[in-house]
Amino acid sequence: MIDFGFSISKSSHIQMDDVDLKTFKKLEALNPDINTCMSCGLCTATCSAGNFTDVSFRKIILMLQRGKDKEALQKVKRCMMCGKCMMICSRGINTRNILLSITRLYNEEEK
Amino acid sequence: MTPSYDNTYTMKERNVLIIGGGPAGMEAAHQLKQLGFNPIIVERNDKLGGHLAQWDRLFPTSETAEGLLERLKENIKDVEVRLNSRITNIEKNAETFHVTLSNNKNFDVDAVVICTGFDLFNAEKKQEYGYGIYDRVITNAELEEYFKTHNDKRIDEPQRIGFVHCVGSRDIKVNNTYCSKVCCATALKQACEIKDEFPDADVYCFYMDLRMFGKGYEDLYLKAQKDFDIKCVRGRVCEVSENIEGKLVIKAEDTLLGTPMKMTLDLLVLMCGMEKSKGADEIQKMLNIESNKDGFIENLGAFVGMNKTKEKGVFVAGACTSPKTLPDTIAEARSTAMEVYHYLCNN
Amino acid sequence: MIVEGKQKIWADYQKDIPDDHYYYVRSCIRQSFFPASEVTFLDITRNKLGKDFYENPYHTTCGGIAYHSDSIPQETAMTIIARQFALMHESGYENYVCSCITSFGCYTETLETWHEFPELEAKIRQYLWDSCKKEFAKPKYLAHSSDIIYKFRNEIAAKAKYKLVNAKTGKPLKVVEHIGCHYAKMFPSKGFGGAEYPHVLVGMIEAWGGEVVDYPERRHCCGFGFRQYFVQANRGYSMSNTYKKFESMEPYEPDLIITNCPGCPYFLDRWQYVIAEQTGKTYGKNGYGIPALTYEEVAGLVLGYNPWDLGLQMHQVAIEPLLDKMGIEYDPKAKYKGVNNKDLGTPENPVNIKLM
Numbered sequence: 001m002i003d004f005g006f007s008i009s010k011s012s013h014i015q016m017d018d019v020d021l022k023t024f025k026k027l028e029a030l031n032p033d034i035n036t037c038m039s040c041g042l043c044t045a046t047c048s049a050g051n052f053t054d055v056s057f058r059k060i061i062l063m064l065q066r067g068k069d070k071e072a073l074q075k076v077k078r079c080m081m082c083g084k085c086m087m088i089c090s091r092g093i094n095t096r097n098i099l100l101s102i103t104r105l106y107n108e109e110e111k
Numbered sequence: 112m113t114p115s116y117d118n119t120y121t122m123k124e125r126n127v128l129i130i131g132g133g134p135a136g137m138e139a140a141h142q143l144k145q146l147g148f149n150p151i152i153v154e155r156n157d158k159l160g161g162h163l164a165q166w167d168r169l170f171p172t173s174e175t176a177e178g179l180l181e182r183l184k185e186n187i188k189d190v191e192v193r194l195n196s197r198i199t200n201i202e203k204n205a206e207t208f209h210v211t212l213s214n215n216k217n218f219d220v221d222a223v224v225i226c227t228g229f230d231l232f233n234a235e236k237k238q239e240y241g242y243g244i245y246d247r248v249i250t251n252a253e254l255e256e257y258f259k260t261h262n263d264k265r266i267d268e269p270q271r272i273g274f275v276h277c278v279g280s281r282d283i284k285v286n287n288t289y290c291s292k293v294c295c296a297t298a299l300k301q302a303c304e305i306k307d308e309f310p311d312a313d314v315y316c317f318y319m320d321l322r323m324f325g326k327g328y329e330d331l332y333l334k335a336q337k338d339f340d341i342k343c344v345r346g347r348v349c350e351v352s353e354n355i356e357g358k359l360v361i362k363a364e365d366t367l368l369g370t371p372m373k374m375t376l377d378l379l380v381l382m383c384g385m386e387k388s389k390g391a392d393e394i395q396k397m398l399n400i401e402s403n404k405d406g407f408i409e410n411l412g413a414f415v416g417m418n419k420t421k422e423k424g425v426f427v428a429g430a431c432t433s434p435k436t437l438p439d440t441i442a443e444a445r446s447t448a449m450e451v452y453h454y455l456c457n458n
Numbered sequence: 459m460i461v462e463g464k465q466k467i468w469a470d471y472q473k474d475i476p477d478d479h480y481y482y483v484r485s486c487i488r489q490s491f492f493p494a495s496e497v498t499f500l501d502i503t504r505n506k507l508g509k510d511f512y513e514n515p516y517h518t519t520c521g522g523i524a525y526h527s528d529s530i531p532q533e534t535a536m537t538i539i540a541r542q543f544a545l546m547h548e549s550g551y552e553n554y555v556c557s558c559i560t561s562f563g564c565y566t567e568t569l570e571t572w573h574e575f576p577e578l579e580a581k582i583r584q585y586l587w588d589s590c591k592k593e594f595a596k597p598k599y600l601a602h603s604s605d606i607i608y609k610f611r612n613e614i615a616a617k618a619k620y621k622l623v624n625a626k627t628g629k630p631l632k633v634v635e636h637i638g639c640h641y642a643k644m645f646p647s648k649g650f651g652g653a654e655y656p657h658v659l660v661g662m663i664e665a666w667g668g669e670v671v672d673y674p675e676r677r678h679c680c681g682f683g684f685r686q687y688f689v690q691a692n693r694g695y696s697m698s699n700t701y702k703k704f705e706s707m708e709p710y711e712p713d714l715i716i717t718n719c720p721g722c723p724y725f726l727d728r729w730q731y732v733i734a735e736q737t738g739k740t741y742g743k744n745g746y747g748i749p750a751l752t753y754e755e756v757a758g759l760v761l762g763y764n765p766w767d768l769g770l771q772m773h774q775v776a777i778e779p780l781l782d783k784m785g786i787e788y789d790p791k792a793k794y795k796g797v798n799n800k801d802l803g804t805p806e807n808p809v810n811i812k813l814m
Contacts, residue, residue: 001735001736001737001738002735002736002809004693004732004735004736005690005693006690006691006692006693006694006697007694007697007736008694008697008698008701008733008736008737009694009695009698011698011702012370012371013362013370013371013372013373014365014368014370014371014372014373015372015373015374016372016373016374016375017373017374017375028340032337033337035336035337035340035342036333036336036337038321038332038343039345039367058367059367059368062365062367062368063368065342066365066368066370066372068368091333235463235466238467238652238653238654238655239654241463241654242463243460243462243463243466244459244460244463244464244467244655245459245460246459246460350677352672352673352674352675352676352677353459353672353674354673354674354709355673355709355710357459360674
């Protein structure tokens with residue numbers, strides 16, 4: 001193969017056809033309220049860890065829905081489980097339980 | 112001066128022309144009849160009901176369109192209705208209007224209520240969506256027709272379905288910068304209904320804002336998310352094409368993630384917005400009434416003058432002045448009837 | 459696919475093209491990319507169709523490449539264009555036909571801008587006078603040269619020696635059409651068929667017997683993008699766009715790509731070599747690529763011109779499989795022979811994509 005000094009870049013498009021949502025469906029089954037998120041941003045605005053890291057609950061959910069599992073799990077790791085997002089969520093989403101479910105389900109997946 | 116309305120004339124002798132036999136026209140006629148006038152509905156089609164007659168179920172309650180239509184009809188069974196009729200001329204005399212119909216019948220009226228409603232946006236104009244080119248791109252009206260008849264070859268066990276909000280609305284490229292008001296709620300209603308029929312399908316709604324402003328609308332949104340697993344993606348579909356299997360390939364941006372996305376769909380439903388009914392153009396010409404910047408009929412102000420036009424004795428009700436929901440339309444038809452009442456009693 | 463839907467749009471986006479007496483301006487890069495395309499265009503229109511085409515030897519580039527890569531301001535580009543119009547006017551013509559899509563876009567943009575801002579037109583008029591002592595008249599008609607071939611596509615079909623048909627099976631060839639972005643994306647009403655479903659090349663393909671392939675990334679840019687290609691560090695991005703298109707058209711197994719822009723056929727052709735040498739992948743059958751030709755080259759093949767006179771040996775992707783399919787006779791040994799049998803030299807053989 002020849003090195004031309006440049007190469008094909010990966011498309012930034014999320015190809016939804018290739019996204020495997022099996023684990024997300026399990027997560028949904030355990031936490032039906034997960035889909036009521038309307039991305040208002042309260043969780044991220046109030047997040048204790050979010051002031052110092054890139055953790056954002058709404059983005060974690062969105063990324064899992066779009067198959068960006070690795071990036072999402074990276075964010076989950078930053079969570080300090082303080083509970084502020086659960087306290088403030090205007091849709092009443094049980095964010096704490098969802099984060100715990102994610103850790104369990106997606107880590108099982110890795111094993 | 113407070114009008115006493117202790118009038119010497121007989122209200123029954125006062126004719127009111129109602130142009131258009133949709134929900135606005137029917138309700139205005141009903142109220143005017145109750146008030147003692149003689150409303151005459153002129154409808155160009157062979158039946159009453161306008162778009163309501165084409166619809167299956169109504170948001171947010173899912174009650175049938177037919178049920179509402181029957182109630183509206185029941186209310187006007189004593190009202191004079193002229194179907195299959197076009198107005199060919201309206202001539203204003205001192206206090207009355209001389210009306211000529213397509214069958215050459217003519218009569219005098221004391222007031223006119225324009226209830227010409229709306230046309231659905233012609234989806235072919237948004238060429239990038241390929242309506243009329245790609246088989247599985249359909250409109251909200253066609254999906255509603257399917258719910259009524261269950262007869263549409265294009266809807267064949269779809270596994271992935273998309274809804275595009277704001278088709279022909281909030282879009283300077285088609286010269287419609289306004290919001291059509293009903294599409295957000297209609298999309299979520301139809302999304303739930305189609306999910307109900309095909310429970311294994313993934314249903315996506317591509318929206319820019321979900322404008323769930325009315326009573327029960329936000330509940331519909333929650334229900335769609337929670338009970339029907341409708342996936343709302345914030346971002347407008349930019350392009351539709353067809354792959355080798357005849358399935359649709361769409362592109363949009365997930366603006367909440369800031370990433371472009373692509374997916375293959377079995378069905379794409381375009382939420383066509385409202386434009387003023389083209390039938391209103393001739394009527395406006397006859398009555399010397401202009402259009403506003405959105406192309407709808409110009410009424411007198413946003414707060415209290417919405418039932419009136421600049422021409423004395425010419426009133427408006429319903430979606431002919433701006434996109435409206437059914438509750439808005441019916442409420443406005445009632446208030447217009449009241450304005451006509453005040454006008455006729457003072458004349 | 460509902461063909462009637464497309465036909466409706468095609469009928470809506472038609473434009474007037476005069477029947478004769480055109481003033482022709484060349485592209486600055488096409489002559490080196492596809493050395494016979496413009497000559498063939500003039501030969502077809504003048505000698506086969508009997509049209510009057512005039513070329514003024516003093517005409518220059520339109521300035522489009524410099525304009526689009528931000529090295530000259532728009533007013534400079536407009537003054538260059540004003541000079542081109544002045545030359546047309548001096549030559550006694552008013553139907554302006556340009557060979558390049560970038561130019562077509564620049565001319566259209568300039569005329570529309572002058573229409574909206576007459577004070578700018580007056581300023582450019584002054585600039586032209588100050589710099590060249592020339593005065594210009596705006597063309598009565600502006601067309602791209604693919605519009606002319608489109609207009610006379612049926613006349614060409616009537617004179618055709620070959621068709622876009624597989625001579626052995628009798629089946630139409632599957633043809634991808636690729637339209638230069640600046641043909642109609644900026645001003646959809648200026649292109650035959652508009653911007654979403656352009657008809658300009660579709661009309662030729664159908665008139666000459668081929669079958670049009672409409673694949674998901676049809677509307678996607680070839681990736682040239684001026685600065686994207688000119689800067690080496692950006693070339694991967696340029697190539698990725700082409701790659702995206704090939705991946706999307708691959709399942710349709712196209713026999714040919716036909717284009718109307720200087721950049722597109724060049725990059726759709728050359729990037730196939732780079733993709734093959736980087737990834738090992740080719741998009742034609744048996745290690746070949748998919749030929750990407752200009753519409754003039756395709757018109758020339760259909761009319762029976764010698765493929766080597768059409769300059770088809772200058773393409774990276776081997777043309778022979780297409781010639782064989784169409785049943786065109788050619789001398790394989792003459793591929794790299796120039797005028798008077800001059801030896802043009804033989805290119806090095808790539809590892810992953812066949813050259814002959």
